[in-house]
Amino acid sequence: MSSELKTVIVVGGGAGALVARQLSALLNPSKHNLILVSARPHFQHYVGSIRAAVTPEGGFDEQVMMPFDKLLVNGNGVIINAEVISISESGEEGGSVTLSNGESIHWDALVLATGSTWEGPLDIPKYQPETLEWFKEWQGKFAKAKDVLLVGGGAVGIGVSSLSLSMMHCLMYCTEFAGEIKDLDPSKNVTIVHSDSMLLNKTYPDKFRKDVERRLRARDVNLFLGDIAPDDALTTSSTHITTRNGTILTPDLIIPCRGPRPNTSILSSALGPDVLTPSGHAKVLSTFQLPAHPRIFVCGDIADLNEQRAIAKYSGHADVVSKNVLALFDGQAPSMAYKGATEAIFVTIGKVCSSFRVVCDFGGS
Numbered sequence: 001m002s003s004e005l006k007t008v009i010v011v012g013g014g015a016g017a018l019v020a021r022q023l024s025a026l027l028n029p030s031k032h033n034l035i036l037v038s039a040r041p042h043f044q045h046y047v048g049s050i051r052a053a054v055t056p057e058g059g060f061d062e063q064v065m066m067p068f069d070k071l072l073v074n075g076n077g078v079i080i081n082a083e084v085i086s087i088s089e090s091g092e093e094g095g096s097v098t099l100s101n102g103e104s105i106h107w108d109a110l111v112l113a114t115g116s117t118w119e120g121p122l123d124i125p126k127y128q129p130e131t132l133e134w135f136k137e138w139q140g141k142f143a144k145a146k147d148v149l150l151v152g153g154g155a156v157g158i159g160v161s162s163l164s165l166s167m168m169h170c171l172m173y174c175t176e177f178a179g180e181i182k183d184l185d186p187s188k189n190v191t192i193v194h195s196d197s198m199l200l201n202k203t204y205p206d207k208f209r210k211d212v213e214r215r216l217r218a219r220d221v222n223l224f225l226g227d228i229a230p231d232d233a234l235t236t237s238s239t240h241i242t243t244r245n246g247t248i249l250t251p252d253l254i255i256p257c258r259g260p261r262p263n264t265s266i267l268s269s270a271l272g273p274d275v276l277t278p279s280g281h282a283k284v285l286s287t288f289q290l291p292a293h294p295r296i297f298v299c300g301d302i303a304d305l306n307e308q309r310a311i312a313k314y315s316g317h318a319d320v321v322s323k324n325v326l327a328l329f330d331g332q333a334p335s336m337a338y339k340g341a342t343e344a345i346f347v348t349i350g351k352v353c354s355s356f357r358v359v360c361d362f363g364g365s
């Protein structure tokens with residue numbers, strides 16, 4: 001590839017893949033190089049991965065790994081399966097990244113969408129053979145368990161197609177797992193412990209949050225709201241767990257549903273801790289540029305935005321980022337601003353429970 005071409009490197013196979021796809025449609029291959037660096041050779045569908053971890057039914061374990069072979073428009077760009085281990089910056093000249101495969105690549109614009117780190121069944125390996133074995137092991141654990149404790153109370157525990165971080169992510173996954181486990185075997189005892197007095201978070205109306213609770217209780221899911229499991233609940237060998245409010249639980253399988261954490265260590269190590277908020281998210285301008293680093297863009301889960309983090313919104317991130325990268329390459333100041341997105345959530349509590357949706361018109365920038 002000619003050294004005269006301007007190179008944009010996109011890091012991350014989640015939101016980053018959406019950015020790379022849009023850039024592949026916009027950039028002129030005679031003037032620009034597009035490189036997507038992804039630690040996985042595929043997109044990992046995390047909502048579907050909840051079912052894949054609980055049951056082999058439906059073959060979700062393979063379906064949730066979506067290959068990148070048709071990602072780039074007209075094949076415009078290169079995909080490298082590796083991890084970024086360091087980033088250097090040289091002002092107006094861009095910088096370089098060093099990859100786990102030993103390569104060092106110059107960039108004129110850098111897009112970081114490194115996503116989140118997970119725990120429990122969703123701490124999924126990077127490659128297909130290991131991932132299939134991972135799901136098989138967890139399927140065995142869920143099949144064997146008679147009493148499952150879900151620590152957290154977000155959509156992971158219930159069943160949501162729109163994933164968020166922190167409390168929202170945790171609650172969604174608790175509900176999703178609860179529904180899948182009840183589908184696997186309704187006789188299994190399933191318990192959710194959550195610190196708030198209602199499920200989900202205050203982004204959503206109380207009526208909606210109470211309806212989620214009603215649907216869970218209708219499936220005989222035990223809910224201990226306004227309560228907290230002890231810090232050592234996930235590591236203790238004891239068969240008895242005592243919550244803060246004094247409830248004694250006897251699970252034989254404990255699943256963390258506390259939500260993902262932003263994967264931003266590479267940012268702080270390269271640019272210093274000041275680029276991150278106390279929660280570990282990257283501070284960004286409305287153009288998705290890092291303040292004081294105009295050639296570096298950050299989007300997806302790791303961007304510090306006033307919105308629930310959800311993959312459904314990241315096409316909007318990608319649209320802004322890709323057009324601002326193009327402006328940068330054209331010698332213009334990036335000016336397209338992200339205006340936020342409507343808050344929407346879709347919840348299913350397993351396969352047999354009807355799904356429902358709420359849309360809240362809150363600004364998100």
